[in-house]
Amino acid sequence: MNTGILDVRKTYNYLRKTQTHLVQSSEIATACVCQNLFKLDYPYGAIRSDKDYLIANTVHDIMSLCIGGPIIENWQYNSNDYENLTEKIVHDSYNIINEIINYTLDITNRENRSIQHDFKDRIDEIYHGLVTGICKRLMKKYDKPDRIITEITITNIKDHHEGRIDALLEYHHGYGILDWKTYDLNKTISGREKWQLIANNLLANYRYCQDEDDWNRYNFSCIVHNGGAYFPKLETIKKEVDKIKINRKFAFEVLCGKHVRAERPSFCPVCDKGMEGSKECLFYQIDSKLAHEGKLPAQYDKMTRQFFAKRYAILKERAETHLHKHVASTLIDQHGEEEALQRLERTGVICSGYFYDFDIEERVVMSRKDADFSLEPRRIVRIIGIEPKRPFLSCISEQASVMDVSNNKITLSFRSKVAVRRAKKQLFHLPIIMMRDELNLTRSMLRPIHQFHKLAADIFIPQELLPK
Amino acid sequence: MIDLNPDQERILNWRINSGGVAGVIGPAGCGKTTTGSFLAVKIVCEGYARKVLLVAFTNSAANEFCRELSILLGPEAAKFLCVRSGYAPGADTSLSIPFSNSIEVVRTKKIVICTTQSLRRLSGCIKFDNMIIDEAGIERLEHLLSPFTLGINQLGVNLMKDYISYETNNIIELASQSGIVATVVGDPKQSRPIGLADYDLSAMEWVLRCTKYDTLFTTHRLPNKLAMLVDEFADYGGLRAAHDIAARRLIVDKDIDNEFRSIINPDEVITWADLNGTEEMAGPSSWYNDIEAKACVKICCELRRVAPSKSISIVTRYTEQRRIITRYLRSLDVNVRVLTSTGALGTQADIVLFSIVRNNPERIVGAVGSLQDLNVAISRSKEKLIIVGNFETMLNCWSRSYDMNHRIKQNFPQKLAKLVDAKYGEVVQATSLLSY
Numbered sequence A: 001m002n003t004g005i006l007d008v009r010k011t012y013n014y015l016r017k018t019q020t021h022l023v024q025s026s027e028i029a030t031a032c033v034c035q036n037l038f039k040l041d042y043p044y045g046a047i048r049s050d051k052d053y054l055i056a057n058t059v060h061d062i063m064s065l066c067i068g069g070p071i072i073e074n075w076q077y078n079s080n081d082y083e084n085l086t087e088k089i090v091h092d093s094y095n096i097i098n099e100i101i102n103y104t105l106d107i108t109n110r111e112n113r114s115i116q117h118d119f120k121d122r123i124d125e126i127y128h129g130l131v132t133g134i135c136k137r138l139m140k141k142y143d144k145p146d147r148i149i150t151e152i153t154i155t156n157i158k159d160h161h162e163g164r165i166d167a168l169l170e171y172h173h174g175y176g177i178l179d180w181k182t183y184d185l186n187k188t189i190s191g192r193e194k195w196q197l198i199a200n201n202l203l204a205n206y207r208y209c210q211d212e213d214d215w216n217r218y219n220f221s222c223i224v225h226n227g228g229a230y231f232p233k234l235e236t237i238k239k240e241v242d243k244i245k246i247n248r249k250f251a252f253e254v255l256c257g258k259h260v261r262a263e264r265p266s267f268c269p270v271c272d273k274g275m276e277g278s279k280e281c282l283f284y285q286i287d288s289k290l291a292h293e294g295k296l297p298a299q300y301d302k303m304t305r306q307f308f309a310k311r312y313a314i315l316k317e318r319a320e321t322h323l324h325k326h327v328a329s330t331l332i333d334q335h336g337e338e339e340a341l342q343r344l345e346r347t348g349v350i351c352s353g354y355f356y357d358f359d360i361e362e363r364v365v366m367s368r369k370d371a372d373f374s375l376e377p378r379r380i381v382r383i384i385g386i387e388p389k390r391p392f393l394s395c396i397s398e399q400a401s402v403m404d405v406s407n408n409k410i411t412l413s414f415r416s417k418v419a420v421r422r423a424k425k426q427l428f429h430l431p432i433i434m435m436r437d438e439l440n441l442t443r444s445m446l447r448p449i450h451q452f453h454k455l456a457a458d459i460f461i462p463q464e465l466l467p468k
Numbered sequence B: 001m002i003d004l005n006p007d008q009e010r011i012l013n014w015r016i017n018s019g020g021v022a023g024v025i026g027p028a029g030c031g032k033t034t035t036g037s038f039l040a041v042k043i044v045c046e047g048y049a050r051k052v053l054l055v056a057f058t059n060s061a062a063n064e065f066c067r068e069l070s071i072l073l074g075p076e077a078a079k080f081l082c083v084r085s086g087y088a089p090g091a092d093t094s095l096s097i098p099f100s101n102s103i104e105v106v107r108t109k110k111i112v113i114c115t116t117q118s119l120r121r122l123s124g125c126i127k128f129d130n131m132i133i134d135e136a137g138i139e140r141l142e143h144l145l146s147p148f149t150l151g152i153n154q155l156g157v158n159l160m161k162d163y164i165s166y167e168t169n170n171i172i173e174l175a176s177q178s179g180i181v182a183t184v185v186g187d188p189k190q191s192r193p194i195g196l197a198d199y200d201l202s203a204m205e206w207v208l209r210c211t212k213y214d215t216l217f218t219t220h221r222l223p224n225k226l227a228m229l230v231d232e233f234a235d236y237g238g239l240r241a242a243h244d245i246a247a248r249r250l251i252v253d254k255d256i257d258n259e260f261r262s263i264i265n266p267d268e269v270i271t272w273a274d275l276n277g278t279e280e281m282a283g284p285s286s287w288y289n290d291i292e293a294k295a296c297v298k299i300c301c302e303l304r305r306v307a308p309s310k311s312i313s314i315v316t317r318y319t320e321q322r323r324i325i326t327r328y329l330r331s332l333d334v335n336v337r338v339l340t341s342t343g344a345l346g347t348q349a350d351i352v353l354f355s356i357v358r359n360n361p362e363r364i365v366g367a368v369g370s371l372q373d374l375n376v377a378i379s380r381s382k383e384k385l386i387i388v389g390n391f392e393t394m395l396n397c398w399s400r401s402y403d404m405n406h407r408i409k410q411n412f413p414q415k416l417a418k419l420v421d422a423k424y425g426e427v428v429q430a431t432s433l434l435s436y
């Protein structure tokens, strides 16, 4: 028994000393728009949007349930009457929409948060727009899929890449990938959405072909937005893959604390349009220029060194949240999936053999035959449903925290009631493995350091040297 | 009404009459939460500040603040003056203090209670002119900066720039000079941020290194012998038991079985049950010791019989040991709390058992050897502390870890073993406990 445990422990110890960062598809997209913009997020921690994402999140929740329900049920290939079809789907979605809206209102009420007066109308309007986009464009071009799975997290350890895909449409001959945006894509300028979609395509290739560069199972990819849909051509996608990989590498190296030069885009869409981030970008550009020229006051220089040390310590912590996944992947590479999972189970990193019992609100109770398992209250777990022929870390999964463990029962708290419904639909019928996971809270920790960095600059750097 | 002891009075008066960032060290049972709550109430009720932020590291600690405030102010005044913010499911709704994250509600309240991680839910436009930050021993510097950002006086900074730049040499001084008034409470000798590098400082250590601090020296938990042991072990420089509890001893209702008489011995506050169990690896970084686990359970069963009304806790460094002990206790239907040393922070019990786990010929004790873990384990009990584990391994172990100021390394397991054996307790052979 000890050999297995020793092997796992050695792998942990070894990987702790390596870089276990993962770059999210959304972060790659940011770096594709502008590498400086990525750096404003990491390591600087300068970007925090005060926008309320309540509407966007609620629409995402609705879509994640409706696409596998009323939308696929009413799918009509090449229908000319998309308007009536849209109405029918919206009508059939009524119960889901209402339930999710009431649930969101209940949560905001519990937290005593204010909500905009036309919240319900805006949701209805956006959902209608997205369904129109699907009926008018997507159904026009593509057949009804065999099944649709939603909110899939895929981790490709080898390429340091992770992402959450809104929906995957599965056909016997391949997959289609779907992303939904709650705003009108025609009015956006940065192209960020497209980059994110392409980055997610690499993850989908990994899920279906075990190789991100294998496009054999690729069918289509699409961004559905308010009233329309955008389909990049495969040639366009393939042409841009290199850019994705370059920026993924860039982001990875920045997260690892390497000094990599960020390239400013020839056309700077964010700053030219005065969107968030531009002011901060200028600040850090001048800051590093002054540092390079040795013009910074000694006190400030000393303090900013401390700020950077802290920032990289936080990033290291972010990397550690991915450690369990790295260990699982390394062991699978070494011993094959079956043996690796057995070793991990003996060490208490994963737990298998659970069956869904029942759920109440956000909580799910599961049980297994015996009571000998290592999960403990407050632990975060990734609940993975093992799918045949899919890499372990690309299988359908959800994150939850352990609330209670007693005898052979475990109570898990999911992110939301919607996540529970989704799991009931697409996850709980699969053989379940729970793997230890961690929460990533790094962004909220970087933000105060940025604020103090600026405060220090304000005090120590002579005004004439700073951007207006 | 809660009475303050002279240490608490001194600290209250000091913090009311001084600005900037300052530290308060609170060893075990010295009333950190009470002092923090009193300070918040005094500051608000006597008009020293308009708005106070009370920050705790965990939801349970934040709820504890709410409980203290409800007692101090009374339920009605607490409801009127205070609000609990942050993560709604973590808030104790049975308390009179309402929960809200709404800017409008938070704006109208004088005392806001929140956890560090949930501060991001509070709007940046709400400013606090005084704050009390608890458990800074377990926090990193960056944790401290998030409440600090809510206390910056930008106008003051603009007016005093030249003076500030002249006076400031580090981040804590920068915070003080920027108008932040914060009392940072914690004990670096009881807690340390998880995963912090050996050479790095916790938030509390930063504060102690860069600014003024005071210590609460009177413990209302530890009876005299334990207080002295903890004081000498952790080098507090004067920790003492409060008069009313100094002579407290365990009182049992029934005769103790022969097998356990020397271990449970009520006349002795600290007993080391010397046992030669076998350590086993578990998990990615955990350990367990089955013989020790069974011995702890046996002692608990006897304690439950002879002193049924007493609260009992078992503390261990390792989650796997906790899991195993919990399983045995459950199978025998014995109601005892089992905690890891991290989870035990802030808790207390009449009787505490500390399971060491590590025992090997190489005398490597790993994480058990840290000052913080040992200190927490030995400072939870109000009447009796029973250390269960191999005495020789601890006495001759190779562990060397930094003390608070990171200047010298010490062998803390050895120090503990020597102090228990020679001065404050008794080491007894517990081989009879090996049979289960």
Ligand code: SF4
Pocket: A034, A035, A036, A037, A040, A264, A265, A268, A269, A270, A271, A272, A277, A278, A279, A281, A282
């Ligand atoms: S200001 Fe220009 S260079 Fe800077 S982050 Fe924005 S787009 Fe990039």
